[in-house]
Amino acid sequence: MNDAGTPNLGTAQWNEVGRARPHESAVLHVLGQATYTDDIPEIAGTLHAALGLSNRAHARITAIDLEQVAASRGVVAVLLAQDIPGTNDCGPIIHDDPILADGLVQYLGQPVFIVVADSHDNARRAAKLAKVDYEDLPAILTPQAARAAASYVLPPMRLARGDAENAFARAPCRAKGELYVGGQEQFYLEGQIAYAIPGEDRGMHVYCSTQHPSEMQHVVAHALGLHSHHVVVECRRMGGGFGGKESQSALWASAAAIAAARLRRPVKLRADRDDDMLVTGKRHCFHYEYEVGYDREGRIVAAKVDMVTRAGYSADLSGPVATRAVCHFDNTYYLSDVEIRAACGKTNTQSNTAFRGFGGPQGAIAIEYVIDEIARNLGRDPLDIRRLNFYGRLERNVTPYGQTIVDNVIHELVAELEETSDYRARRVAISEYNRTSPVLKKGLAITPVKFGIAFNVTHLNQAGALVHVYVDGSILVNHGGTEMGQGINTKVMQVVAHELGVDLERVRATATNTSKVANTSATAASTGADLNGKAAQDAARKIRDRLAAFAAAQFGGEASEVQFAADTVFVAGREVPFSELVAKAYLARVQLWSDGFYATPGLHWDPKTMNGHPFSYYAYGAAVSEVVVDTLTGEWKLLRADALYDAGNSLNPAIDIGQVEGAFIQGMGWLTTEELWWNPAGKLMTHAPSTYKIPGISDCPEDFRVRLFKNRNAEDSIHRSKAVGEPPLLLPFSVFFAIRDAISAVGGHKVNPPLNAPATCEEILKAVAAVEAAQDA
Numbered sequence: 001m002n003d004a005g006t007p008n009l010g011t012a013q014w015n016e017v018g019r020a021r022p023h024e025s026a027v028l029h030v031l032g033q034a035t036y037t038d039d040i041p042e043i044a045g046t047l048h049a050a051l052g053l054s055n056r057a058h059a060r061i062t063a064i065d066l067e068q069v070a071a072s073r074g075v076v077a078v079l080l081a082q083d084i085p086g087t088n089d090c091g092p093i094i095h096d097d098p099i100l101a102d103g104l105v106q107y108l109g110q111p112v113f114i115v116v117a118d119s120h121d122n123a124r125r126a127a128k129l130a131k132v133d134y135e136d137l138p139a140i141l142t143p144q145a146a147r148a149a150a151s152y153v154l155p156p157m158r159l160a161r162g163d164a165e166n167a168f169a170r171a172p173c174r175a176k177g178e179l180y181v182g183g184q185e186q187f188y189l190e191g192q193i194a195y196a197i198p199g200e201d202r203g204m205h206v207y208c209s210t211q212h213p214s215e216m217q218h219v220v221a222h223a224l225g226l227h228s229h230h231v232v233v234e235c236r237r238m239g240g241g242f243g244g245k246e247s248q249s250a251l252w253a254s255a256a257a258i259a260a261a262r263l264r265r266p267v268k269l270r271a272d273r274d275d276d277m278l279v280t281g282k283r284h285c286f287h288y289e290y291e292v293g294y295d296r297e298g299r300i301v302a303a304k305v306d307m308v309t310r311a312g313y314s315a316d317l318s319g320p321v322a323t324r325a326v327c328h329f330d331n332t333y334y335l336s337d338v339e340i341r342a343a344c345g346k347t348n349t350q351s352n353t354a355f356r357g358f359g360g361p362q363g364a365i366a367i368e369y370v371i372d373e374i375a376r377n378l379g380r381d382p383l384d385i386r387r388l389n390f391y392g393r394l395e396r397n398v399t400p401y402g403q404t405i406v407d408n409v410i411h412e413l414v415a416e417l418e419e420t421s422d423y424r425a426r427r428v429a430i431s432e433y434n435r436t437s438p439v440l441k442k443g444l445a446i447t448p449v450k451f452g453i454a455f456n457v458t459h460l461n462q463a464g465a466l467v468h469v470y471v472d473g474s475i476l477v478n479h480g481g482t483e484m485g486q487g488i489n490t491k492v493m494q495v496v497a498h499e500l501g502v503d504l505e506r507v508r509a510t511a512t513n514t515s516k517v518a519n520t521s522a523t524a525a526s527t528g529a530d531l532n533g534k535a536a537q538d539a540a541r542k543i544r545d546r547l548a549a550f551a552a553a554q555f556g557g558e559a560s561e562v563q564f565a566a567d568t569v570f571v572a573g574r575e576v577p578f579s580e581l582v583a584k585a586y587l588a589r590v591q592l593w594s595d596g597f598y599a600t601p602g603l604h605w606d607p608k609t610m611n612g613h614p615f616s617y618y619a620y621g622a623a624v625s626e627v628v629v630d631t632l633t634g635e636w637k638l639l640r641a642d643a644l645y646d647a648g649n650s651l652n653p654a655i656d657i658g659q660v661e662g663a664f665i666q667g668m669g670w671l672t673t674e675e676l677w678w679n680p681a682g683k684l685m686t687h688a689p690s691t692y693k694i695p696g697i698s699d700c701p702e703d704f705r706v707r708l709f710k711n712r713n714a715e716d717s718i719h720r721s722k723a724v725g726e727p728p729l730l731l732p733f734s735v736f737f738a739i740r741d742a743i744s745a746v747g748g749h750k751v752n753p754p755l756n757a758p759a760t761c762e763e764i765l766k767a768v769a770a771v772e773a774a775q776d777a
């Protein structure tokens, strides 16, 4: 204590945020004791459902015979579209998503009926016994075919700035080409699942693995013809969501609830992996046609891109995904005269949806491909061309959609990574290696990331929280975000502990529940910790202010001078244990719990002109990857990866580094080994890990150096931190472009290898052959 009676030790240095805390459930995860939806003890009388799926891509149903299904062992009921008491729809924005196909099937794998039985196995066995007659209709299976047929789920979008036509005409150099980047299965380890328990007076409680409990509440209410207040949706945690449970948990939640309401018994619907992959949407694949004009230094003077995506049979989130792609085509580059088009192709395939990055990666990879070509055309290191085109600090700093970038750190960040990764020396060493190695070729690439943080749908940028301080001094926090492994609960708990100046052990987070915090947004767009952290801080501050006023009244001094730190309340020269003050405050009838709310300020967006200020701030990053490619087999290995990510003033560096590592490997899988393949009848043949190759531990680089860039958010985000969930998924662009660099070494870096993603061994061999053919020509 100093003379004024204010503490000089303990408070100033005391911090809970910014500490590398383990995930709040780490011990439970490791011990297998964390409760996922399927682990919740089942109520007596619980039934199990399975879905009967269409085996045609596009057809009218002329007859359905479910006699054998109904007669199968253990079957209790079989339900069709006409058995849905409310609306047969589970679409998140546009209502074009039937829960059960009604007369028309629009993709192979579309649910047609629900069978409910006494066990999971009996339900699944019965589902296979349906006899359905179809009258086939023409099916559109690729985005290019959708474009040719002008078949779209939404009107195509366009964003233009400047005068691209004129700028092209004046450009000293020009290039044009095409690119295809495949989709990606979310491959959450816990599949889609819902457990619906009917309650009194039409009430329905649904435990669901979902990123969006409020949306599940709405969908279930509509399907059952009820109001939202009849339905409670609860989720303690997911075993991964990755965007796949933002909207598409709705089918499973509503189907389980429809069966539970009909039978008045608890019904669980757990997707088998093959069904999960056949039924649900994935990351959108994109096809691009691009054209670029540039000067002899490599500075882009005009750019045009036309993207078409595979939206699938319905809109789902394809509109916002395409919007984010349009708003990320610039990545870290200033494009003065630019025209960006995007169309959502309506195809007879699964309805594609959110996946980590939400169109951002798909937008940004196109400009990176273009820059890579410019560099090769000019015989320059791609890093130099990238740098030349970076957004400026004070000029060349307005995005094509009109937002001025005020927090640009890409120059410093890339300079730091160039240095710490030893980029230039390794470039020389790799050239040496390639000179004497005819079959194995090494490649190196550094790629930057800029990612806009906020939902691009403005009203979604809001969150709520509840904080309860109990009489024993323990604290419970509940917020609208959902835990999918990303560590949101840990971060929110840290924020609350920090605000109340208590040990983290005092704080516990509970399941997300629509009856606690209402009208929540999906935990998505990387905004979970930003929004819910602010809401929880607001709630905790209200309680702290009441406790401070009480303490001052009790012990003297000004309320504004009371400090909370190190589990102690410092008031008028005294140190009162937090729990002691709480107990006294309760007896004095002080409200010890509070709600909190947050809405991100300053956002606006005009969807017609595609202009505005859609993002609160930008997160930045860069990565360097070095690969070796066997040009005879197409096999390759990532030898070393260095990643530097701007998490601002990180709330929890341990969790943030984990997010960067995970996103890096997941993005690498997307761009290299994870190939979705539909047969000519429209059946997704890669619907299990046997045929769909996600990265394994052996695919991780032996030398993997992930660091956080020292920064502080220019925007007033929660403790000046930055979002971390999605942006690092763009860091492994460096792996893709390192592979392309290695392939181009075959032709002495004179030819642009035509490399699509995923760069599977087969795709790599095709590119090698194309480079060799171009050389011979």
Ligand code: MTE
Pocket: 239, 240, 241, 242, 243, 355, 356, 357, 481, 484, 485, 486, 488, 523, 524, 525, 526, 527, 528, 529, 659, 662, 723, 724, 725, 726
């Ligand atoms: N990390 C894990 N372990 N599991 C996940 O499902 N989803 C990602 C990312 N990191 C995911 C994850 C996606 S798609 C998003 S939008 C963010 O986490 C959401 O979390 P946040 O906004 O709370 O950071």
Ligand code: LUZ
Pocket: 246, 317, 320, 324, 354, 358, 454, 455, 456, 457, 460, 522, 524, 525
């Ligand atoms: N916008 C966005 C969205 O940027 N990210 C999202 O996850 C999202 N989800 C729904 C609607 N808009």
Ligand code: MOS
Pocket: 211, 241, 242, 243, 244, 246, 354, 355, 356, 357, 358, 523, 524, 525, 526, 726
């Ligand atoms: Mo993440 S794709 O925004 O759920």
